[in-house]
Amino acid sequence: MPATTSDYNSFIMNGVDVKQGEYPWMVAVMSKVAEDSFIAWCTGFMIDRRHVVSAAHCFENTNPRRFSARIGDIYYNNGTRYDVVNIVRHASYSSPLYYDDIAILTLDRDVQLPGFNPVCLPDSELEKQSLVGSGATVVGWGASRLGGDMSLVLQQLNSVPIVSNRDCNRAFRQMRDSFSQQFPRGITAGFICAGFPEGKRDSCSGDSGGPLMVRHRNRWFVVGIVSFGYECGKPSYPGGYTRIAYYLKWIQRVLQKI
Template sequence: MESKIAMDTLFHRYSRSILLSLSLLISPFIAAHSIDDAQALKVKGGQPIADDSQPWQVSLQDMGQHFCGGSLVAPQWVMTAAHCVEDYDNDPATLESLDIRVGVTDLSDTSQGAYAEAAAIFVPTWWEGEGDIALIKLKEPITDIPYLPPADERTMRESGYEGAMATVSGWGATDEESAGLPNVMHTVNVPIAPWYFCAMFNGENGDLSENEICAGYIDGGKDACYGDSGGPLIIKHRGRAVQAGIVSWGSGCGQPYKYGVYSRVASFSDWLRSTIKNNSD
């Protein structure tokens, strides 16, 4: 299994790798979710966000450099990928090096959003190979920025079905060959792919867990990329944004016949609820 890191912080932290190798498979799903427009195929990192439509988006930074994404899922809690924080522990000296920015669109604008500090990090002891998820408790709650509710099983049945459109966002590379990361958040829409497509054709990267979901186009072209790890995959449920996935792993960015792989948030509903309940002030 390959994971990608933000190019500007190579020696600091793991970041996103996204896309699972797939073989060419002809099906109604593929036909309905192919990109025929040549221009669309050029948009690997999506389009810059023009407003504050993703206020819950989090930038995790080390020494002022963005390396992973995350999301504010409760006033005092950030959800991200476990591999983003595996080099941190709960020693205060270590946590001090983790910078958290919430509610910001342009990272170069220091006046945007809120700055937060980590109080503790929680990762399931069984996460590796079973789900790439972590919670960061903040020292102080953020009450003036909306949070993004995690999807549960009922929500996924109703709105997170195969073929449903989802949105992924972050400050990751806009192209696989990009040497740097953008300051302005980008967003891209991708359909949720059938789980068995990934499970059947991911031999070179290891087995796909039932705690993971895939999203993207069979033609490639639109996807998360380096630096997007930990960020949210969002679906609409009854008119409200909810988080269905966490950018996790894969190979390359926007390549044909390869989907992005995300931790399936609903699979961790019990862990999320109990961790927040048992560790809240």
């Protein structure tokens, strides 16, 4: 996620480097700081050759000219650059809350890179599963420690246990007033949570918008979007993700309109 003063941040701690070409759908979302000068900002993933899914909270400024995308390399500054021509955030997203934390970016042209393919959205079988207890993989360019810079090389964290929304809600309720202010309805069906009870390994700043994925029928399916977490890797606090299955119809409607 971009720099923030919120208690709830998201990045990869204690992950491992991704191999070149391993996840060809990954997108480094860049933010403009000067004319033709961009810095690493958030993470995203391709769901077809033209559209990127990311987190809505990465785009408080929805002017597409403020952003670009780099695709096709594990080093975020080496990927092929694409201009962003349109940004659609979920209409119900409202900062500083994390409900409906999903956005779709349209690129200026199709991605035609060698070896490229988009990640799969949940099929009808996965859509119906809670996935609690499953091991998931999260990928991003986020910082390796709280307050650190984004990682130059794409990182992955494997076998992250998916936990129930009930347990996730119980964990964050310990934050009391802070949690109630940003999650007044608690952890709803639009979220999916995953994390190691002992902490230390987690998604963190810069990973926002990146995919939480599961392997199903020998293919990668995205089931969540990196959204929030507490102090990155804090024991007993799982990471919070936007649940893709909950927003499949919204994604389809947006793609039909743009």
